[in-house]
Amino acid sequence: QCSVHKPPEQGPQWRRRPGAGGARFPSWSLTTQATDGVIRGDSGPGAAAEEEVRRLCQGFMAPPVSGPQELWRRRRDMRGRMELLIMETQAEVCRALAALDRGAAFAVNTWERKEGGGGISCVLQDGHIFEKAGVNVSVVFGNLSAEAVQQMKSRKTLKDKDGKLPFCAMGVSSVIHPKNPHVPTVHFNYRYFEIEEADGTKQWWFGGGTDLTPTYLNKEDAVHFHKTLKEACDKHDPKLYPKYKKWCDDYFYIKHRGERRGIGGIFFDDLDSPSKEEVFQFVQSCAKAIVPCYIPIVKKHCHDPFTPEEKLWQQLRRGRYVEFNLVYDRGTKFGLATPGSRIESILMSLPLTARWEYMHTPPENSREAEILEVLRNPKDWVH
Amino acid sequence: QCSVHKPPEQGPQWRRRPGAGGARFPSWSLTTQATDGVIRGDSGPGAAAEEEVRRLCQGFMAPPVSGPQELWRRRRDMRGRMELLIMETQAEVCRALAALDRGAAFAVNTWERKEGGGGISCVLQDGHIFEKAGVNVSVVFGNLSAEAVQQMKSRKTLKDKDGKLPFCAMGVSSVIHPKNPHVPTVHFNYRYFEIEEADGTKQWWFGGGTDLTPTYLNKEDAVHFHKTLKEACDKHDPKLYPKYKKWCDDYFYIKHRGERRGIGGIFFDDLDSPSKEEVFQFVQSCAKAIVPCYIPIVKKHCHDPFTPEEKLWQQLRRGRYVEFNLVYDRGTKFGLATPGSRIESILMSLPLTARWEYMHTPPENSREAEILEVLRNPKDWVH
Numbered sequence: 088q089c090s091v092h093k094p095p096e097q098g099p100q101w102r103r104r105p106g107a108g109g110a111r112f113p114s115w116s117l118t119t120q121a122t123d124g125v126i127r128g129d130s131g132p133g134a135a136a137e138e139e140v141r142r143l144c145q146g147f148m149a150p151p152v153s154g155p156q157e158l159w160r161r162r163r164d165m166r167g168r169m170e171l172l173i174m175e176t177q178a179e180v181c182r183a184l185a186a187l188d189r190g191a192a193f194a195v196n197t198w199e200r201k202e203g204g205g206g207i208s209c210v211l212q213d214g215h216i217f218e219k220a221g222v223n224v225s226v227v228f229g230n231l232s233a234e235a236v237q238q239m240k241s242r243k244t245l246k247d248k249d250g251k252l253p254f255c256a257m258g259v260s261s262v263i264h265p266k267n268p269h270v271p272t273v274h275f276n277y278r279y280f281e282i283e284e285a286d287g288t289k290q291w292w293f294g295g296g297t298d299l300t301p302t303y304l305n306k307e308d309a310v311h312f313h314k315t316l317k318e319a320c321d322k323h324d325p326k327l328y329p330k331y332k333k334w335c336d337d338y339f340y341i342k343h344r345g346e347r348r349g350i351g352g353i354f355f356d357d358l359d360s361p362s363k364e365e366v367f368q369f370v371q372s373c374a375k376a377i378v379p380c381y382i383p384i385v386k387k388h389c390h391d392p393f394t395p396e397e398k399l400w401q402q403l404r405r406g407r408y409v410e411f412n413l414v415y416d417r418g419t420k421f422g423l424a425t426p427g428s429r430i431e432s433i434l435m436s437l438p439l440t441a442r443w444e445y446m447h448t449p450p451e452n453s454r455e456a457e458i459l460e461v462l463r464n465p466k467d468w469v470h
Numbered sequence: 471q472c473s474v475h476k477p478p479e480q481g482p483q484w485r486r487r488p489g490a491g492g493a494r495f496p497s498w499s500l501t502t503q504a505t506d507g508v509i510r511g512d513s514g515p516g517a518a519a520e521e522e523v524r525r526l527c528q529g530f531m532a533p534p535v536s537g538p539q540e541l542w543r544r545r546r547d548m549r550g551r552m553e554l555l556i557m558e559t560q561a562e563v564c565r566a567l568a569a570l571d572r573g574a575a576f577a578v579n580t581w582e583r584k585e586g587g588g589g590i591s592c593v594l595q596d597g598h599i600f601e602k603a604g605v606n607v608s609v610v611f612g613n614l615s616a617e618a619v620q621q622m623k624s625r626k627t628l629k630d631k632d633g634k635l636p637f638c639a640m641g642v643s644s645v646i647h648p649k650n651p652h653v654p655t656v657h658f659n660y661r662y663f664e665i666e667e668a669d670g671t672k673q674w675w676f677g678g679g680t681d682l683t684p685t686y687l688n689k690e691d692a693v694h695f696h697k698t699l700k701e702a703c704d705k706h707d708p709k710l711y712p713k714y715k716k717w718c719d720d721y722f723y724i725k726h727r728g729e730r731r732g733i734g735g736i737f738f739d740d741l742d743s744p745s746k747e748e749v750f751q752f753v754q755s756c757a758k759a760i761v762p763c764y765i766p767i768v769k770k771h772c773h774d775p776f777t778p779e780e781k782l783w784q785q786l787r788r789g790r791y792v793e794f795n796l797v798y799d800r801g802t803k804f805g806l807a808t809p810g811s812r813i814e815s816i817l818m819s820l821p822l823t824a825r826w827e828y829m830h831t832p833p834e835n836s837r838e839a840e841i842l843e844v845l846r847n848p849k850d851w852v853h
Contacts, residue, residue: 434793441826446577
C-alpha cells in the first residue's frame with residue numbers, strides 16, 4: 088500500500104512559501120537510471136541529496152501525493168520513479184503554457200481520495216491564449232471495484248479475491264484547449280498500474296500517449312507533431328512509432344460518427360515488455376517530447392486571425408471531443424466508475440464550450456471538409 | 471416482421487403537396503378502443519374509413535414509417551395502434567411548438583434503416599423561442615445485437631437463437647431546449663417493444679416518461695407540471711404517479727455529480743401488466759398530457775427578461791444535460807450501439823450549446839444554489 092502525504096495547505100499557498108519547504112522536506116534522494124540529467128543517480132541521503140530533493144520539489148506545482156519521506160523510501164522502486172516523472176512532466180508543461188499565455192496563473196488544487204491516494208490538478212481557464220488547459224497528476228490506490236475492472240477489459244483476466252483487487256494507479260494527464268481555432272487541442276496521458284492478484288502475483292503495466300486535435304488541417308504542423316513523437320519512439324525501437332500511431336488512430340475513434348477525434352499521435356496500453364526498466368525509459372522519452380511536439384505549433388498560430396465561421400466550426404468539433412470523452416474514453420469511464428474519484432479533475436478534459444447542430448455538413452472542397460476527410464481516413468504523416 | 475413504407479421524397483416536400491396524398495394513400499382505417507375521439511373505432515374499409523385515414527395522415531408530419539397499407543393490415547394489432555399514437559403525438563407537439571415560435575418551420579427528415587424500419591425526425595433549430603427542439607418518431611425492427619441487449623439489462627433474461635433476437639421497437643421521443651433560461655427544457659419518450667425469443671415466445675412491453683429540466687426553480691411551474699402528469703396517471707390507477715415519479719428521480723440521476731438532471735416527472739419501463747390494452751390506454755393518457763403540462767410554462771416565461779449570468783448558468787446546466795445523455799441514458803446508449811441507427815436523430819437531444827467550467831460553485835442562498843438543492847434532494851410537488 089502506498090501512503091499519502093497530506094499537504095498542510097492547498098497548492099497555491101504552498102508555492103508562495105518557498106522558505107518553509109526545508110522544514111517539511113526531509114533528506115531524501117532518487118535513484119534512477121535516467122541519463123537526461125533531470126532525475127539523477129543515487130547520491131545517498133547526505134546533504135547533496137537533500138539539496139537535489141529541494142531543487143526538484145521547488146519546481147513542482149505542489150508537494151508530491153505520496154509525500155517526500157515515502158518517495159525517499161521508494162526511490163529504487165518504480166512507484167517512486169514514476170511519481171517523480173509525472174510531477175516533473177506536470178511542472179514542465181505548466182511552465183511552458185504559463186510562459187506562452189503572458190504568465191497566466193494556474194489554479195493548483197491538491198485533493199485526497201478517501202479510499203486512498205490523491206492528486207494535484209492544475210487548471211488555467213479563460214487565459215489569453217488558452218480557453219481551458221488542465222494538467223493533472225493522480226496517485227490512487229485501494230481496491231478495484233467490479234465496475235472499474237470492467238473498464239480494463241483489454242487486460243488479461245485478473246484473479247480477484249472476494250471480488251476485490253488491490254491496485255495502485257498513477258499518471259499525468261492533460262487536455263489543452265486553445266481559444267484560436269487555428270491552434271489545435273492537445274491531449275496526453277502517461278500512466279503506471281500495479282494490481283495484486285489473489286495469489287499474490289503482481290501485474291504491472293504502463294500506458295500513455297499524446298495526440299493532436301486540430302479544428303483545421305495544417306499539414307506542416309501535423310508532420311512536425313508526428314515526427315517529434317516518432318523521434319522519441321525511435322530512440323527505443325523503430326517498430327514502436329508505427330505500432331502506436333495506428334493504435335492511436337484506432338483508439339480515438341468515434342464509432343457512431345465514423346470519425347477519429349483528431350489527427351492522432353501515439354497511444355499504447357498494457358505495456359509490460361521487454362522490461363520494466365526499458366518501458367519506463369520509453370515512457371520518459373515520450374513525456375519529454377510533449378513540449379517540443381506541441382508548443383511550437385501554439386507559438387506559430389496563436390495570433391492567427393480567424394472568422395466567426397471558423398470559431399463556429401471549432402465549437403462543433405469541441406462537441407465531437409465531448410462525445411468521444413464521455414462515450415468512449417476508457418480513462419474517463421474508469422474515473423467515473425471509481426468511487427472517490429475527483430470528478431472535476433476527470434471532466435477537466437471537457438472544453439469550456441461546445442456546440443451541436445442538427446445535420447451540419449460542411450460544403451465540398453471547404454477547409455472543414457478537408458479535416459473531416461483526414462478524420463475519416465487517417466494519414467501517414469512521416470513518410 | 472414489419473415492412474417499410476418508402477416515402478417517394480423527403481418529409482418537407484411531402485407536406486407541400488396535400489393534393490398528391492389521395493393517390494398514395496389507399497383505403498384503410500384504424501381499430502382502437504380509445505375513447506378520446508382522435509383515433510376512432512373500426513369503420514370498415516369503405517369510403518368513410520378512407521376519409522378518416524386521409525384526415526389523420528394529412529395531420530402527420532410525414533407518411534408513417536410502416537406505410538398506410540401495412541398500418542391498415544395491422545389496425546387491430548398493437549403495432550399499428552402504437553404507430554398511430556406516436557405519429558399523432560409528434561404532430562400535436564410540433565404544431566404546438568411551431569404556433570408558439572411565431573410559426574417557425576420544422577425541418578422534417580424521413581430516414582430508413584438498412585437493417586429494417588426507419589423514422590421521421592422533426593427539428594426546429596435556432597427559432598425565436600426554441601434553441602433546439604426535436605421530435606422524433608422511429609419504428610425499427612430486425613435482430614438485436616448482443617451490445618444492444620446489454621442496454622436492456624433491466625429486462626429479465628431473454629433466450630436468444632444463435633445470439634440473435636428478432637425485435638420491433640417503436641417510439642416517439644423529444645427534447646425541447648428553449649433559449650430563455652427561465653423556460654425549462656422538457657424531454658419525453660413513449661415506446662413499445664416486441665421481442666421474439668428462440669422458443670417463439672413473444673415478449674412485449676411499454677416504456678416512457680416526461681420530465682422537466684429547469685435552469686432556475688419556479689415552484690408554481692413544478693407543481694403545474696407534476697399535477698398534470700399525476701392527473702393523467704390517476705385516471706388509470708392512483709398508485710402509478712408516486713411509483714413513476716420516484717422512478718423518474720432515480721433514473722435521471724447523474725451519479726458522478728450526485729445530482730438529478732432536472733426536477734423529474736414520470737418514468738417507467740418494462741410495463742407489461744395488467745394487460746396490453748390497459749397499458750396502451752395509460753401510455754395514451756401520458757402522451758396526451760405532454761402539451762398541457764409543458765406549453766403553458768413556455769407561454770408564461772418565454773418573454774421573461776434575463777441577465778448574461780443567468781444565460782451562463784443555463785449553459786453550465788446544459789453541460790450536465792450532455793453528461794447525463796452521453797454517460798447514462800439507456801435510450802442514447804441503445805441507439806449508439808444499434809447498427810444502422812440514425813445518429814443525428816439520437817443526438818438531436820443534445821443542446822445547441824453547452825459549457826463546462828472547472829470547479830464552478832454557485833454562492834450560498836443564490837437562485838443557482840436553490841435549484842441545485844432540489845436536484846440533489848428531489849421534492850414531492852403535489853402533496
